[in-house]
Amino acid sequence: MESFFWVGLANVVDPINIAAIFAGALIGMFVGAMPGLSATMAIALLLPLTYSFRPETGLAMLASLYLAAMYGGSIAAILLRTPGTPAAAATVIDGHPMARKGQAGKALGLSLTASLIGGILSSIALLTVAPLLGKVVLNFGPVEIFAVAVLGITIIGTLSQGSTILGLFSGALGLLLATVGMDPTTGTPRFTFGVLDLFSGINFTVALIGLFSIPQAVRLIVEGNAKGEDRVSKIRDRMLPTGREFVQMLPNSIRSGVIGIVTGLIPGTGGDTASWFAYNEAKRFAKNKADFGTGTPAGVVAPEAANNAVVGGALIPTIALGIPGSSSTAVLLGGLMVHGILPGPTLMTDYGDVTYTLLWAVLFANVALFVVGIFFTRACVAVTKIPNRVVGPVIVVLSVIGAYAINNSMFDVGLMIAFGVLGLVFDTFRIPTPPLVIGLILGPILDMTLQQSLLIGKGNWMIFIENPISATLLAIALLSALQATPLFGGIGRLVKRSIGGGRPTTGGTE
Amino acid sequence: MKSTIIALALTAALGTTALTPAMAQDYPTNEVKVMQGFKAGGGSDALAQLVQPFLAEELGVNFVNEYIPGATGAIAWTRLAKQTKPDGGTISITNTPMLTTNYIMNPSITYTIDEITPIANIVTDPGIAVVAADSPFNTFEDFVNAAKENPGTVTVGNSGVGGDDYFTSLQFERESGVQLQKVPFQGDGPSWTAAMGGKIDASFTNVGVSFPQIKEGNLKALAVFSEERLPDLPDVPTAKELGYDLVAGSSRGYSGPAGFPDEARQELIAAMQRVVENPEFQKIAAERAMNIDFISGEDYAAMLKKQEGQYQEIWAEIKDEVQKQ
Numbered sequence: 001m002e003s004f005f006w007v008g009l010a011n012v013v014d015p016i017n018i019a020a021i022f023a024g025a026l027i028g029m030f031v032g033a034m035p036g037l038s039a040t041m042a043i044a045l046l047l048p049l050t051y052s053f054r055p056e057t058g059l060a061m062l063a064s065l066y067l068a069a070m071y072g073g074s075i076a077a078i079l080l081r082t083p084g085t086p087a088a089a090a091t092v093i094d095g096h097p098m099a100r101k102g103q104a105g106k107a108l109g110l111s112l113t114a115s116l117i118g119g120i121l122s123s124i125a126l127l128t129v130a131p132l133l134g135k136v137v138l139n140f141g142p143v144e145i146f147a148v149a150v151l152g153i154t155i156i157g158t159l160s161q162g163s164t165i166l167g168l169f170s171g172a173l174g175l176l177l178a179t180v181g182m183d184p185t186t187g188t189p190r191f192t193f194g195v196l197d198l199f200s201g202i203n204f205t206v207a208l209i210g211l212f213s214i215p216q217a218v219r220l221i222v223e224g225n226a227k228g229e230d231r232v233s234k235i236r237d238r239m240l241p242t243g244r245e246f247v248q249m250l251p252n253s254i255r256s257g258v259i260g261i262v263t264g265l266i267p268g269t270g271g272d273t274a275s276w277f278a279y280n281e282a283k284r285f286a287k288n289k290a291d292f293g294t295g296t297p298a299g300v301v302a303p304e305a306a307n308n309a310v311v312g313g314a315l316i317p318t319i320a321l322g323i324p325g326s327s328s329t330a331v332l333l334g335g336l337m338v339h340g341i342l343p344g345p346t347l348m349t350d351y352g353d354v355t356y357t358l359l360w361a362v363l364f365a366n367v368a369l370f371v372v373g374i375f376f377t378r379a380c381v382a383v384t385k386i387p388n389r390v391v392g393p394v395i396v397v398l399s400v401i402g403a404y405a406i407n408n409s410m411f412d413v414g415l416m417i418a419f420g421v422l423g424l425v426f427d428t429f430r431i432p433t434p435p436l437v438i439g440l441i442l443g444p445i446l447d448m449t450l451q452q453s454l455l456i457g458k459g460n461w462m463i464f465i466e467n468p469i470s471a472t473l474l475a476i477a478l479l480s481a482l483q484a485t486p487l488f489g490g491i492g493r494l495v496k497r498s499i500g501g502g503r504p505t506t507g508g509t510e
Numbered sequence: 511m512k513s514t515i516i517a518l519a520l521t522a523a524l525g526t527t528a529l530t531p532a533m534a535q536d537y538p539t540n541e542v543k544v545m546q547g548f549k550a551g552g553g554s555d556a557l558a559q560l561v562q563p564f565l566a567e568e569l570g571v572n573f574v575n576e577y578i579p580g581a582t583g584a585i586a587w588t589r590l591a592k593q594t595k596p597d598g599g600t601i602s603i604t605n606t607p608m609l610t611t612n613y614i615m616n617p618s619i620t621y622t623i624d625e626i627t628p629i630a631n632i633v634t635d636p637g638i639a640v641v642a643a644d645s646p647f648n649t650f651e652d653f654v655n656a657a658k659e660n661p662g663t664v665t666v667g668n669s670g671v672g673g674d675d676y677f678t679s680l681q682f683e684r685e686s687g688v689q690l691q692k693v694p695f696q697g698d699g700p701s702w703t704a705a706m707g708g709k710i711d712a713s714f715t716n717v718g719v720s721f722p723q724i725k726e727g728n729l730k731a732l733a734v735f736s737e738e739r740l741p742d743l744p745d746v747p748t749a750k751e752l753g754y755d756l757v758a759g760s761s762r763g764y765s766g767p768a769g770f771p772d773e774a775r776q777e778l779i780a781a782m783q784r785v786v787e788n789p790e791f792q793k794i795a796a797e798r799a800m801n802i803d804f805i806s807g808e809d810y811a812a813m814l815k816k817q818e819g820q821y822q823e824i825w826a827e828i829k830d831e832v833q834k835q
Contacts (some may be wrong), residue, residue, distance in 0.1 A: 044550030141709030199581030344722020
């Protein structure tokens with residue numbers, strides 16, 4: 001094992017592999033920045049190209065691409081309010097307001113730095129404790145995953161500040177929309193109206209593109225070029241955070257990174273979920289809760305550190321046991337098979353040289369991402385110099401292409417536009433969109449695991465309480481929900497008064 | 511569109527040898543579009559990536575993949591059956607049992623196998639029953655007896671409603687008279703992972719996907735659902751020799767639309783035959799854990815027809831019970 005560790009490092013520093021990592025980072029960033037083109041898709045399409053490479057070179061390139069796409073998604077999220085990948089949806093909430101305040105460069109720099117910290121953390125986890133953590137995955141069956149999803153639902157509370165009723169409405173609508181499609185345990189089509197394209201449910205990415213991009217495009221076209229503050233055009237602001245800012249963002253990045261690793265580890269949940277979890281926790285720990293949603297740096301750092309950390313987390317079960325942790329790693333596993341490496345528990349032993357090369361490549365890919373990112377992002381910020389009336393229609397075009405490209409389906413283009421209209425309605429009535437997104441992400445997971453758990457428990461709901469992991473998670477979810485009610489606030493005040501100490505209210509942006 | 515263009519570019523880049531008309535072949539088109547009902551990178555794609563480079567060389571034509579995922583392949587197969595011109599220029603990867611169970615289970619799916627022209631089956635991944643390494647079941651009989659003693663309590667995972675493992679469970683219930691508690695998962699991986707972690711009592715899955723775990727001792731194999739014992743798992747009995755008439759698995763092959771030109775079909779079959787006999791192909795297939803099961807032309811059509819009959823019968827029996835849940 002020890003020797004593979006160094007063999008892997010020696011393999012990675014081979015100039016060809018370094019070049020492959022940089023190439024992967026560039027492609028990944030581009031793919032990530034384009035709405036609708038996902039990392040999974042790019043990996044699947046580039047896979048045949050890597051057949052002619054040596055296994056370690058091909059895998060290094062694909063791993064780098066996967067990682068870079070996670071960052072790339074934030075570029076469009078910040079500049080255009082259009083998440084390039086589902087994992088960047090949470091970045092929109094504070095990233096775009098920052099850009100509107102003229103801090104586009106700073107927001108992107110924060111995103112890049114947070115991505116680096118999250119990525120490095122997860123690479124370290126991969127290189128050191130992967131075999132140990134891999135076994136943890138087996139503890140997560142349907143019952144436990146259901147509890148994780150329930151905990152995720154409580155995030156809706158955080159995201160609907162302002163109007164709880166409207167937030168809950170939005171979240172409930174998301175959950176309802178998520179039930180469209182074939183019932184996972186009986187195969188009965190629900191709410192499909194006989195339309196085959198709806199049998200697999202509403203494609204989440206298609207919905208996301210519509211919800212965020214179309215209202216944004218309409219807004220840009222309607223507003224035209226307002227003078228002054230509304231232009232996202234100041235690119236001269238410093239991109240990378242100062243030393244002091246870096247220290248300030250560190251606790252948030254590390255916490256979010258750990259959230260990302262754990263979420264990546266759990267089967268069925270990935271970057272799209274992790275970024276919301278991290279955003280929620282960042283807000284919980286922050287002193288300036290009211291600033292969230294108006295462009296606070298912590299709101300950008302959290303989701304971006306988390307979604308890059310997911311890459312390492314998702315790879316842990318993949319390499320320790322041969323179980324794919326996400327759809328992207330499933331495709332990566334396919335890449336291993338092509339080179340005659342059967343994914344399974346022997347990846348760390350029989351094929352240790354290739355596996356450790358892959359792990360080191362993930363670490364190096366973070367550095368490559370950072371370097372490529374600095375230049376690529378500078379170029380991207382130029383987008384903000386383009387007049388709004390041009391950018392708006394371009395967003396629509398990209399959205400149509402993106403929606404079509406996911407499943408090669410014209411139906412999805414229509415669906416995207418329908419969700420665009422829904423997004424416009426939501427904006428008009430000031431209904432928050434993020435709870436709807438959470439509902440759409442977690443709905444299918446809740447649906448599937450609830451039915452599975454009840455089948456396993458023979459219809460007995462006690463199965464959720466008898467299981468220690470799920471009981472704990474559900475208790476946390478209950479507390480989290482109660483926290484938002486007046487009851488809990490009252491108790492909190494009582495406790496605080498009895499202790500007799502007020503908290504200092506001054507604090508930084510973190 | 512975008513991904514099609516990229517795929518096209520890649521195919522062109524990789525299959526340059528295919529562009530040189532080395533053999534005096536006269537396949538009706540220079541390019542064959544291959545519709546896949548599942549995402550790039552899945553099982554169908556694995557077959558395409560394995561077979562098509564060899565096939566391109568044999569026929570001197572280019573193969574272009576088009577991914578049309580959704581409704582467990584039904585969108586692609588509906589398009590194949592209803593909207594595809596039978597000129598030899600478009601074929602599709604056909605996966606069983608989904609090809610037939612789709613329309614048997616859902617009245618809104620309207621294509622049938624009578625509207626397609628089966629060309630050849632290429633691979634079959636036999637079904638297998640696995641349990642966790644520390645499971646109290648050591649033999650298939652242990653498992654059956656437990657299910658007999660407490661009907662409906664032994665939990666058995668499968669890869670999803672309508673998939674091969676789901677129908678294998680149903681067939682097994684009919685064959686043995688026991689009642690299992692069937693738990694569907696989203697694919698084979700989650701199903702055998704749940705068995706490995708002891709979340710369910712057993713998993714009906716496939717050999718190709720679970721073999722590394724069996725070899726490593728993380729999963730115990732109780733029985734395989736193949737005609738004969740497998741060379742890689744000589745100690746695992748077949749369900750047949752244990753007295754259950756159960757042979758099942760998931761197969762992948764190629765089909766065209768109805769009215770597919772006969773010469774083109776014969777040419778494809780002959781080329782595929784040469785490919786599966788190619789030692790280099792066999793070596794790569796073995797490395798990727800693909801079990802070659804070449805059944806061509808009318809034999810493939812007969813296989814699909816037989817499956818259709820079996821599944822129709824099973825579904826008619828249990829339909830009401832399932833949909834009542």
